[in-house]
Amino acid sequence: EDQVTQSPEALRLQEGESSSLNCSYTVSGLRGLFWYRQDPGKGPEFLFTLYSAGEEKEKERLKATLTKKESFLHITAPKPEDSATYLCAVQIFGGYQKVTFGTGTKLQVIP
Amino acid sequence: DSGVTQTPKHLITATGQRVTLRCSPRSGDLSVYWYQQSLDQGLQFLIQYYNGEERAKGNILERFSAQQFPDLHSELNLSSLELGDSALYFCASSAPGTGDRAFFGQGTRLTVV
Numbered sequence: 475e476d477q478v479t480q481s482p483e484a485l486r487l488q489e490g491e492s493s494s495l496n497c498s499y500t501v502s503g504l505r506g507l508f509w510y511r512q513d514p515g516k517g518p519e520f521l522f523t524l525y526s527a528g529e530e531k532e533k534e535r536l537k538a539t540l541t542k543k544e545s546f547l548h549i550t551a552p553k554p555e556d557s558a559t560y561l562c563a564v565q566i567f568g569g570y571q572k573v574t575f576g577t578g579t580k581l582q583v584i585p
Numbered sequence: 586d587s588g589v590t591q592t593p594k595h596l597i598t599a600t601g602q603r604v605t606l607r608c609s610p611r612s613g614d615l616s617v618y619w620y621q622q623s624l625d626q627g628l629q630f631l632i633q634y635y636n637g638e639e640r641a642k643g644n645i646l647e648r649f650s651a652q653q654f655p656d657l658h659s660e661l662n663l664s665s666l667e668l669g670d671s672a673l674y675f676c677a678s679s680a681p682g683t684g685d686r687a688f689f690g691q692g693t694r695l696t697v698v
Contacts, residue, residue, distance in 0.1 A: 506685070517587065517675050517689030518628070561628065565685060572641045573618070573685065577627035 476501040480562050480576035487583050490551045495579045497562030498544040507545050508563040509538050512578065518561055521547075552583045588612065591676050591690035599698055603664040606693045610657055610678030616640070617659040618687060619651055622673040634659055666697045 477500045487493055499507065506525050510518035522531040524540040531538045535556065537548040547560055559578040566572065588611035598604055610617050619631040630643035634653035645651075648666075653659040663670060673694050677687035 508686070510689075515692075517589070517677070517691050519587070520686055520688065523686055563628075572633075572643055573630055573687075575620075575628040575630070 476564065476566060476572075476574045478562055478564050478574050478576040480560075480579050482579060483577070484580045485582070487549075487552055487581070489553060489583055489585050492548070492550045492552070494549070495547040495560055495581070496544060497547070497576055499562075499564045500543075501564050501566050501574075503567040505565045505567045507540055508565070508573070509536075509545070509547055510561040510563065512559045512561055514559075521560075549581070552581075554583045554585050557581055557583045587688040587690065589676060589678050589688050589690035591674075591693050593693060594691065595694050595696075597696045597698060598666060600666055600668060602666050602697075603662065604666065604695065606661040606663070606674050606676075606695075608659045608661070608676030608678075608690060610659070610676075611680070611688055614678035614680045614688070615657065616679045616681075616685065616687075617653055617657070618677040618679075619645075619659070619661050620675040620677065622675060622692075623671075628675070631661070663695070668697050671695055671697045 481496045509521040512518040522538040527542045539546045559580045561578045563575040590609040592607045615636045618633045620628045631645040633641040651661045673692045675692045677689045679687045
């Protein structure tokens with residue numbers, strides 16, 4: 475069964491304190507790995523898609539990387555507005571394109 | 586604003602009842618996805634439609650059904666509701682050739698009492 479595990483469940487950072495969020499996955503044939511940001515009571519907002527090991531994507535203070543077993547979301551010098559839950563999701567090949575989400579990392583950035 | 590519209594935003598109903606949630610995808614998007622998000626669980630994929638046809642099915646209960654209409658809007662029907670069905674229900678849409686990068690609506694919060 476496809477599995478996506480995110481760690482830590484929650485992370486509290488001081489403003490400017492860089493860190494990384496982890497998404498490890500066990501799937502049979504990865505088609506793509508997605509990162510989303512979700513604010514309370516809102517729908518997830520797309521951040522990145524990664525397709526192959528070694529791939530990296532950047533957007534402002536965020537950088538996503540992918541290996542064969544996990545993905546990292548690096549947050550450099552975070553600001554309070556980066557506080558949100560970050561969700562990782564995987565999509566597999568194989569006749570249909572089901573997307574499986576992890577339970578997320580809740581990030582709080584303190585001024 | 587993602588361009589995906591979900592109605593209603595909030596819904597309170599009694600156990601045993603039936604409700605319909607509606608989703609209008611972004612203009613040009615052919616795929617519609619439905620997800621359930623409970624307090625203690627992540628986003629659970631329910632079902633995907635592509636241009637009116639069912640494309641993929643996740644952990645959708647038999648009491649739940651969905652369809653996508655010719656104008657591409659979609660409806661999720663939930664029947665014989667139970668307390669455990671209380672959750673946020675999200676619709677998302679994506680365009681052909683975008684790797685299924687999905688845009689999510691604001692969700693419908695369903696409370697079953």
